Each structure stands twice: as C-alpha cells, then as structure tokens.
Amino acid sequence: MAHEHKLEIFQGLLKFKSNTQKIWGVLIFLTIVTIIEVALGIVKPEALMAKFLGMKLLNWIFIILTIVKAYYITWDFMHMRDETKALRRMVVWTAIFLILYLIFILLQEGGYVFDVYDNGFIKRDF
C-alpha cells in the first residue's frame, strides 16, 4: 500500500519529512489563524472598521482567513492535494461556482429588501 503524499505546503516554501509531520505543521498553522481571528474579534481595531466594497475591512479579513483555513483542511486533511486534477476540479469548482452564485443572489435581494424598508413607504419600526 504505497500512498504518495505531496509533502510541501505554501507553494513549496515549507517541506515536511513525513506525512505525520505535515499534519502537525498544518495544525500549528490552523491554530495560529484561529488565534488571530479570535484576537481580532475581541480587540476590533479601529483601523479595520473602514468600509471596503460594502463591508467592514475586518469582516473581509475574517472571510479570507476562513477560506485559507478551509483550503488547508481540504488540501491536507482531506488529501485533496494528492487526488488527480480532474477529481479536484470536479469537487471544488462545482461547489465554488454554485455557492458564489447563491450568495450573490441572496445577498443582493436582502440588501434590496433592506432599502425598501429604509427608504420606501413600508414601515416596521413600531
């Protein structure tokens, strides 16, 4: 049962000697990211409260860090890194395309409904 594992992460910047070592390395990385998230969530630095593309900069950072975590969980814990390119694309691209589409539609509509309540004649604040 020879299982080939690709042992480098960060585009080859970090290369591990064994698969077990890589697992611990990824755990350390994920832990650091989670600690950064929680620290930012508690401190809420004033500088990151500026709006960027309709959302607070801090929220963008949270979402990006989440996607980074998701990437390493999928690639290293679920061994997506070792699967064939076709399987990887079938799973990842399908999901990403459909999810982005869904998020766009629902958030757009939610924002519109807010505007109707906010500027329109419908009132619910009583």
Add this chain to the structure above:
Amino acid sequence: MSTAVAEGKTWGGGNQPLKASYGKMMMWFFIVSDALTFSGFLAAYGFSRFKFIDAWPIADEVFTHFPFLHGVDAPMYYVAFMTFVLIMSSVTMVLAVDAGHHMNKAKVTIYMFLTIIGGLIFVGSQAWEWGTFIKGDYGAVQTKGGNILQFGHYVDKDGEQVFKRVAVRDFAVAAAHQDRTQHESRKGIWFVDEGALPAYTMDEVIHGLQANKDVLVRTQIINEEGEKTVLSREESINQIMKNGRLYVEGANLHVNEYGSPLFADFFFFITGFHGFHVFSGVIINIIIFFNVVLGTYERRGSYEMVEKVGLYWHFVDLVWVFVFTFFYLV
C-alpha cells in the same frame, strides 16, 4: 484480450477513474451536495441579516459565557475552544488515516478513540451553548412590531461613561396581586391551554422602570459607532409605555431577548444541523472504531474505510469553520 474480458474490467467495477476508489469518490460527491445544503442555510442567514442590517444582534454581546465562570464577560472564548477541539479531532482523524496506510492497527485504534472523544466534547459544548442561549441573560421587552428593547444604565469606568446592561429581574417591581393566571386545559370548558406566562407583566416592568431613575432603554438599531442606540430617560419610558407588549427572557423559535427572532431561528437551525452531523459522525466513528478493534480491516488488507469516514469527519470540521465565522465573528 477479448472484448468481453476488457468490458468486464472496464464496467465491472474493477476500473478506477480519477484514481479514486468508488467509495471515496462517492463520499466526495456526497460532501459536495452536503456543502451546498449548508451554503444554502448560511446564504439564507446572510439574506436575513442584510435585510435587517441595521438591527442585527451583535454576536459578542450574545455569546459571552464560559462554563464555571459566572458573571465574567468572556465573548467568544468558548466557541474558540470548541473550534480548537474540532480541529484537534480532525488532526487525530488524519493521523488515524495515516496509521491505516501503514497498516498499524494499534495506532489506528488509539487515534480513532481520541477522535470520538473530541467529537463528544464538541457535541457536549454545543448543548451547553444552546442551554445558555435558551435560558437567556438580562431579559427584554418585545414591542408590538416585534422589536426588542433592552435595559441598562451608565456606569463610571476609568473616568468614562460606559453603558452596562441591567437585568429586568433586578429592577422590575413584582406586584402583590396578579390579575392573570395561566390557563390550563383542566380549568377551561374545552381542552385548550396556553404556554407559560412571562415572568413579569408589562405593568411590573413599567413600575420598575419608573422607580429606578437611572435605567435606560437600548434599542436594536446600530448607530454610527457600531453600537446599539441608547434612548434618553424620557424616550425610554415613552417607548416602553407606548409600544412594549411582552416581557421575554432567553430565546426560542418565537421570541429572542437578544434581538431579531430570526437570529435565534437561524442559530438553532444551522448549529443544530451541524451538531446533528457531528453526532452522526461520532456514531459512524464508533462503528468504524469497533471494526478496527475487531480486525475487520486487518483481514480486508486495507484501512480505506477509515479514510472514507475521515473525509466525512473533516468535512464536518470544515463546515464548522464557516459557521464560526458567520455566526460569531462577522
């Protein structure tokens, strides 16, 4: 090779397109569909949040408890701990898969066991989190329109005026005489009853508010500084007298003392659905654990089954990473 033999090899199940076994590939496809289900829920949460973007509850003010630390304001620490537990159990799972590749039965057993323990700690924490959320904290008044009015007062903290929440039970004046008793089916003509009555009537809350001169009302509306708007004393009494309809404590599917009832609905639904996944993951892990102990995979000559449940378990962790971000951080 004759065509018949070639055909048998191609279509008889011996072939591995994408170099992944049938079971593993189907697990991946199941995960894709399940990921879309969760995205549907989270996107619906986003829809409702964008719809009430100026009045949504602030998660830091909702989840502030830590087990055994009463009265300590600890926003998010416990969820951070839960996240870490789940990531840790993901690590032991992937170590079990790795040990399986080396056909090391003892190590697979230990790591599977640790994974199950991690899953149980997580589900238990989730139950505690739900319990705290349902029980509530300060209590609030719901208006006719379904908005939430909370109470608090300004205190001096390091020379700065800080708004501090006050629990309704600390200022409401309990009336000596209750003119409203709970209706039960045995008291009525027909077999109908009603739910539990709120702990305080509106009159008791109003009397308490009038008696305590420093208590102010805080609305759901988020102001420029990203904080909930606090009304003046005059406005506070006016709001409660004119619009206050019901005293609410804690959260359920109908009312939510922290703000929009939709927040509670989505919280119960999404974390509940995720908790259900973790629970079934633990059950599946236990089954696989016993199979490992009994030597089923040793005889089969492959620990691929561990790898397949591993995929599911990591997926559950993956979903939690997103739930954590969208419910607690953003």
